[in-house]
Amino acid sequence: MAGDLREHLVHFFEEHHKLVEAGALQLLLDDHQPLVLSQELVENSVDGSPVVTREMVEAVLALRRTPAVGAAPTAELARHALPSPSPFELVQEGFVGPPVASQPHAAYQALFHSRYRALARLMRGRPQLPNLRPIKDLRASEGGASIIGMVRDVRETPQRHHLILTVDDDTGSVEVLVPKGSPGARVAILPDEVVGVHLSFAKDAGRLPRVVNIERPDIPVHRAVGRAPRGRRAIFLSDLHVGSRSFLLEPWKALTEFLRGQGPEPWLAASIDHVVIAGDLVDGIGVYPRQERDLAISDVVEQYVELGRRLSELPERLNVVAIPGNHDAVCPAEPQPTLPSSLATHLPPNVRVLANPSAFALEGVVVEAYHGRSFDDLIPAIPGASYARPTEVMKRMLQMRHLAPIYGDRTPLAPLPRDGLVIDPAPDILVTGHAHTYGVDRYRGVLLLNASTWQAETEYQRMRNISPVPARAAVVDLSTLGLFTGDFSTGTATFAAVPT
Numbered sequence: 475m476a477g478d479l480r481e482h483l484v485h486f487f488e489e490h491h492k493l494v495e496a497g498a499l500q501l502l503l504d505d506h507q508p509l510v511l512s513q514e515l516v517e518n519s520v521d522g523s524p525v526v527t528r529e530m531v532e533a534v535l536a537l538r539r540t541p542a543v544g545a546a547p548t549a550e551l552a553r554h555a556l557p558s559p560s561p562f563e564l565v566q567e568g569f570v571g572p573p574v575a576s577q578p579h580a581a582y583q584a585l586f587h588s589r590y591r592a593l594a595r596l597m598r599g600r601p602q603l604p605n606l607r608p609i610k611d612l613r614a615s616e617g618g619a620s621i622i623g624m625v626r627d628v629r630e631t632p633q634r635h636h637l638i639l640t641v642d643d644d645t646g647s648v649e650v651l652v653p654k655g656s657p658g659a660r661v662a663i664l665p666d667e668v669v670g671v672h673l674s675f676a677k678d679a680g681r682l683p684r685v686v687n688i689e690r691p692d693i694p695v696h697r698a699v700g701r702a703p704r705g706r707r708a709i710f711l712s713d714l715h716v717g718s719r720s721f722l723l724e725p726w727k728a729l730t731e732f733l734r735g736q737g738p739e740p741w742l743a744a745s746i747d748h749v750v751i752a753g754d755l756v757d758g759i760g761v762y763p764r765q766e767r768d769l770a771i772s773d774v775v776e777q778y779v780e781l782g783r784r785l786s787e788l789p790e791r792l793n794v795v796a797i798p799g800n801h802d803a804v805c806p807a808e809p810q811p812t813l814p815s816s817l818a819t820h821l822p823p824n825v826r827v828l829a830n831p832s833a834f835a836l837e838g839v840v841v842e843a844y845h846g847r848s849f850d851d852l853i854p855a856i857p858g859a860s861y862a863r864p865t866e867v868m869k870r871m872l873q874m875r876h877l878a879p880i881y882g883d884r885t886p887l888a889p890l891p892r893d894g895l896v897i898d899p900a901p902d903i904l905v906t907g908h909a910h911t912y913g914v915d916r917y918r919g920v921l922l923l924n925a926s927t928w929q930a931e932t933e934y935q936r937m938r939n940i941s942p943v944p945a946r947a948a949v950v951d952l953s954t955l956g957l958f959t960g961d962f963s964t965g966t967a968t969f970a971a972v973p974t
């Protein structure tokens with residue numbers, strides 16, 4: 475029972491996109507009303523941290539023990555007792571190494587088990603998945619049941635165009651039929667995503683169970699959201715490609731002038747404390763055929779030295795958070811580790827380098843930053859998806875609660891012991907790059923940003939039919955998630971408010 479309660483509490487905080495520290499969890503378990511205490515902590519942390527610490531639990535317990543006569547209600551006191559969120563707090567880096575097994579098969583098995591466990595936990599107990607069973611315990615005589623499984627294969631029947639899914643869980647494998655035009659067939663089912671499936675069994679034992687409904691982990695409709703207590707801002711950039719001949723120097727100068735308060739809207743610049751860069755910091759070498767023709771700097775170390783020079787043009791007071799992308803000099807398999815210290819040493823001290831992906835909180839607002847390599851797999855797999863509208867694909871990522879589910883295609887996946895591409899906790903902002911366009915959207919309260927590029931169109935992109943929308947930046951108010959789009963493409967900064 476204690477194990478169940480522990481798991482329940484962890485899950486409860488995760489649903490409210492909070493991580494609970496081990497010490498805090500033990501204090502909660504030791505209390506005579508752990509669920510009530512947990513609820514109080516969540517209710518009182520509207521402007522609090524994404525991490526529940528032992529100190530926070532102690533603060534609430536202390537107030538319970540010594541209520542002052544005529545004082546404000548406990549909840550109100552606790553709200554004041556809880557510390558303000560830190561300007562920056564690391565929630566979780568996607569990269570955790572090394573693999574648990576040296577044999578690739580065993581290592582990938584551990585990765586997929588980790589994915590399954592993490593995503594299945596988000597769906598257990600849902601009323602849309604009645605009579606939930608392990609696959610090995612499915613009985614056709616029961617008429618109906620539900621499973622949670624990873625999609626191993628999707629194929630279409632040749633004549634009627636129904637779908638047949640092969641779904642695996644820890645206990646076995648089953649083939650199920652998704653009738654054409656049924657609710658389950660409305661959203662493309664991707665290989666290696668984890669889904670909940672409500673099944674109905676036919677009386678005829680020879681027929682496949684039919685899918686009544688498909689559930690995805692998704693972002694909860696009702697959840698606590700992170701908002702900064704004060705109107706400080708973050709600016710989101712991506713795909714600098716320093717070292718490329720096509721690096722947009724004049725627009726970059728307009729950006730640095732703006733951030734130094736020497737351009738238009740100095741009040742806006744003064745409100746910015748954070749810069750997030752979603753990968754492809756440099757152009758790299760050997761990333762695509764005959765790239766050397768596009769390079770202004772052909773030595774990758776020199777590219778990072780130049781990146782350091784460019785980033786030192788930003789005001790020193792800014793907290794700069796940068797993750798790598800597929801052009802950077804780290805292992806291309808995802809999750810990617812952070813830049814090695816031999817390269818990071820060329821960057822100014824206010825730049826914090828993290829893994830790709832990484833989740834972190836800026837003033838209590840949880841940001842999931844992912845470069846976006848999986849667009850190369852998801853765009854061909856999702857009908858209607860395109861590089862011009864990456865935020866549509868990002869919605870799908872949130873529904874799956876996974877950034878790059880498809881194994882064995884263009885996005886190499888690293889066989890690490892924890893699947894760091896699972897989106898957990900649910901973020902307040904999801905930022906990507908890679909598509910070299912600019913996109914803003916919202917999904918269930920999550921702000922979606924595709925953060926443009928600082929590289930003009932290259933011949934390689936022309937060949938691949940990618941039309942960049944360069945030199946744009948989103949300036950986000952962390953207390954409201956309202957934003958301005960900055961356009962630096964002409965070498966002069968202009969700003970437009972984005973309607974919410």
Ligand SMILES: [Fe+2]
Pocket residue numbers: 713715754799801908910
């Ligand atoms: Fe890029």
